[in-house]
Amino acid sequence: MIFKLIYPKWAKLEGQTTFTLPPHGPVVMAASLPDYVTVSFTDENVEDINFDEPCDFVGISMMLTVQAKRGWAIAAEYRKRGKKVIFGGICTMLHAEETMEHADSVFLGESEGRMEEVFSDFLKGQLKPLYNYLSQQPPIELVGPARRDILKRELYNHKGVQMVDLFHASRGCRFSCYPCAVSYLGGRCFRPRPIDKVVEELEGIENNRLFIVDNSLAQNKEWEMELFKAMIPLKKKWISHTIEDDPKVLDLAAQAGAWYVYQAVFDTSDYIKERIKRYHDYGIGVEGTILLGLDNQSEDDIKRLIDFLLEIDLDLAEFTVLTPFPHTKVYDDMIRQNRIFDKDWNNFNAGKVVYQPAQMSPERLQELYNYAWDTFYKDETQEAKMFRLFSKVVLREMEDNTYRPRNRGLVNKSFGKDVVRNMK
């Protein structure tokens, strides 16, 4: 039985360097499929969909809100051809009711231990319109190694450099951060995977460079330290979100191969300055993630924040505008105050203002967002800063003999397409 699994494309933000990483949701879901299912995977961000490729059942995995409308359009194409379509993934959970209007079936929740039922129903012609396991998370021990074998790896390669592989060591989140839906999606308890399972999966990943996508590793210090200790012998190099602000943890993280972290920078305090410095003291780079347009930010606050970023020696910065995604507190607040003026999900890309900010016009916030990118990268481009960070990891790999030269066979390719060189 052939299951056609699709990851819909979305428009990348203008002006930013775009690297296409291999998706995580589809490879995790594929690992939970019954043995009799053969997966054919297409990531539409790197290759076109052949709607006439033979298959029995179609799955559409969506992570981002900006994938929703494209996912629904893809479903329409398959359904025209008489195929049954099921949706899953984070975006599906956020937009479940709407997605049900475009699907034969919608799966909500985590797929481990659930796919036997779904595929058995499909084979009997009794597919249900909704499988709602959102509040019934499977035991975390059931999460096995993801099926990265379904990826066409050469498509996630830029001029011979393989992109990082995505990996997760935990699920759920005990925080309820204002703009975030993770605790709604993955449960409000932090659920770390057993360390031996994590190590088993990491050992099986051929790629030496990873992105640990967990919302925050800083949720259980004991487990976090055990995780880093177990990772040291693997000599992987990795990116992650926040790491516990504790010298012992940072030291272990560095030994375990922490390359750089995404760290929210929300004010101009000495605490933030010191936090960044402490990462750097342990050789860990920092990409600041800066959210613009919160109700407590004035125009001057935003300008001061951008000046501050230039002072604190961030390696990279990523700016987003506040975006009211469904099932977040910010969404509820904006709905109550009737402040969302743009309901086109394609514009919920964190780069477009879709709501009325509290202290300025939407147009002014949009200008400040553009100003933030332009100002931070005025003296050194994003690509140049990335190259510096990349050089650091290469040096570390050379020191511990894990460096692998770029794939010479792919130096003229970028994400599956020919590189156009402007040489005179």
Add this chain to the structure above:
Amino acid sequence: MKASQEHIQQLFDFKGRLGLASKCGLYIKQKGEISIVIVTELYQDNPGSSITSVTASLAMQIAQAFDISIENMVYIESSPDMKSKLSFYDEEYYLVNFEYTDNSLQNPSWKKLSKDEFKAIID
């Protein structure tokens, strides 16, 4: 962060979006014929949908569970003080108005209440 217990008499289990098991704080005060209903968001202690994402449905579920006449119900959503450093988790109250047609509540609209306005309603 735990929700303030100030306006919670009991916990109320309700069906959230697509039947998702959900929980909120509930306080009902009778003022003559008027039933003042205060629902409180529980954040981490709510496993399902937020009170705001299912306002009309939740109001209906409460009215049915406690035999409250819709015409005489004053419905208030409370975001409790979460003792957070971030102002987004300060205490807030919203009076919610609905259209009541064909035995169902529709088209909720919210009006933010000042502390004085809130006190005037419940005292």
